[in-house]
Amino acid sequence: MTPLADTLLAAIDGRRAELIALLQGFVRTPTANPPGDTRQGAAYLETFLRSCGLAYRVIAPMPNMPNLLATFDTQRPGPHLVLNGHIDVFPPGRDELWRHGGPWSGTIDDGRLYGRGTADMKCGTIASFVTYALLHEHRDQLAGRLTLTAVSDEETGGKWGTGFLFENHRDEVAGDCCLNGEPSSAHTVRYGEKTPHWLVFKVKTRGAHGAYVHMSPSANKIATRLMAALEELTDIRPEMPQAVARNLADPAVRKALDEGLGDGAAELVQKVSLNIGMIDGGLKTNMIPSECKLEADIRLPVGVTKQRIRAEVSRILKDFPEVSVEEISHPCDEANWCDPEGHMLTLIQEAADRVTGVRPVPVITLAATDARFWRQSGVPAYIYGCSPDLMGTYDESVGVDEFLNVVRVHALAAAAFLAPEGKRI
């Protein structure tokens, strides 16, 4: 009998055009969040499941944000693997700045497929769906149980998506391990992530006519000083767990981070980062602004708790009596991680090595994903996907072969995880 791994790879090769078209169609279905209406995206994926004869449920606590849940049991004892991907994507920005026919074009040019969400994470979500369908076809050669979750609102915190599933369908979605196709680059598998700590600062002053600059402090000027002062947060030193510290000291890991995420990434993983995502100050050119709102996206590394950052922010704000702060990210999330030497991690490395010739190293990621829901519940969750280089930009795209490799690695790693006791696929 042909080993299952070979069968799966052959199936993927045989369906190459079909799989590319599947991703392309998904990219052409706008699912920007905000506003976050993902009904068309979910319907597109449902069509795929139905075409494969697969059962699924729609769980939609918010009618315009449906989640899809599918599961099959092999009836043989074994672990429960959960695949997770999100349907929503970043907003497209300004249509005319896209160089390949607008944000939803799905244009393929020189081997790359362009559009908002191609990298984050329509490539990965399609990999989960294809993996689920392929493993279902070959479920007679597998053990345990496989669950597929496609969620609606990862970009805005996951309250009505993965968060809702964990609160209301925990037994079905927690499983023993989670595999997720968020962007990671071929060089890395992500076993942990920093946590976002989103703060809204409001600067309030008296305001005045703009010609009387001595009459009132300017909320905008205070905001520039506040931005400079907040940079101090990036100097906080984390207290890393030993396994994570060991992993982050590994030169191979550092090299992979810098290669995969751009120079400086290895440092950034261990640091508090600060992005002033939004600023909105003043009503009119010739008025001294009496209000300025600043939204900060602070990312905490493993080893820096939210409690600690809150204390630091309070200390900084002692010098800014005009400023108030409000937390808008989930107050209970923390930077999270699972075993950088875990079983699934090894399986992903082996699969990737076979498919791409690159053995990805375990890393902590900069961006938050829904994988945190699993890790915070004590379930290991690993991420393997395409390059994150162009996500969020006007050139967002994924290489067609890169996409197919993500599908291959997911299918092989999932099949290996569900291999019957004592067997290798």
Added chain:
Amino acid sequence: MTDIRRRLLSMIDADRDALLELLSRLVRAPSPNPPGDTRAAAGVLAGWLDARGVAYRMVACNPTMPNLLGSIEGARAGPHLVLNGHIDTFPPVARERWRDDPFSGRILDDKVWGTGCSDMKQGTACLVAVYAWLHALKGEIGGRLTLTAVSDEETFGPNGARYLLEHHGSEVLGDCLLNAEPGAPTTVRFAEKAPLWIGIDIATIGAHGAYPHKNPSATRIAAALIEDLATIEDTDVQLPPAVARAIADGAAEIDRIHLPGAAANMGRVTLNIGTWNGGTLVNMLPGRCTIEADIRLPWGVSPCLMVAKVGEIVARYPHASMRVISSQTPEWSDPHHIMVDLIRRNAREVAGVNVRPIPSLAGTDARLWRQRGIPAFTYGTTATNVAMPDEHTDINEWLGVVKTHALSALDFLSGEATK
């Protein structure tokens, strides 16, 4: 005091309550600009003139922004005086911090309250009333008196004063302009700093917010640029001697009225970053950011020079580009003009106030007359909470200003000053 001056003052006293009601109603007819729909407020002013049988025209190149224009010919030859006030106001600021509705027009504690009450509904109401009283005396005065109540001073006057000067120049230019913008009744303004408005746009490629090392952040570039722009405030300024002397002589009064620091700011370049907007979503590295700078130039600093200076700073930031939104040259009128003398004399007489000629920090439509070589002066009540919550006007102070305007206009048209 001559008989006609006495009669004018008793007309004002008789109209006292009606005048307060006019100001209150004018405040209750909101005219924030933007958006700049001044029809309701113009209607209130028109009602005052209609009730007194005073003719005027509504001139509206933009239907939602009408201007009131009227002229009276005196009984004999004489100079042409133009009165100018604006109907529009700043948008209301921080509604939740007002003690009352921002458009209440409430009369309480000897004050009238509301957005635009000080800047400058008190002044425009004053000038419309002065125009109507002098209309009643037109058989006894000389020269010519023109009233302009305009719709869009807050946005530089393309539909208001500028439109009137460009299309009805012979009617509205005159020999002297009298304006009642707020300042303080102890000062008459013969000059004003010139606003230079510059927009700066920053565009970068953007990225996911967790990757701040990948691309430059537009908001961060903007913050650095704002810090850098502050250096234009150190520009070396050579003031014309007459202006420098007025600032030096009036320094204590300038600081008393406009709070300490005002006299120093009078003779230097100042910078206000009025608006600052950037980003799309908190967790995206912002790919765009826009700031709007309000720079005020003192006399002797050319806008071209300042644009070049700002351009040099902006050029240090490859992702930033600039555009000039509005640019003006700072102008001044003779601080020893007859109108200044009349205002000083009349303010002392009716309100016991000593008035000094000083320049002004803020811009007004008076600049448009100065730019055309016409001496222009502003005299008004104290600017109380302009562009702040609880803007208001003190009633007694205002009545003194009203009388000073009325008498000064009358004197000017009667040739009183040359006697």
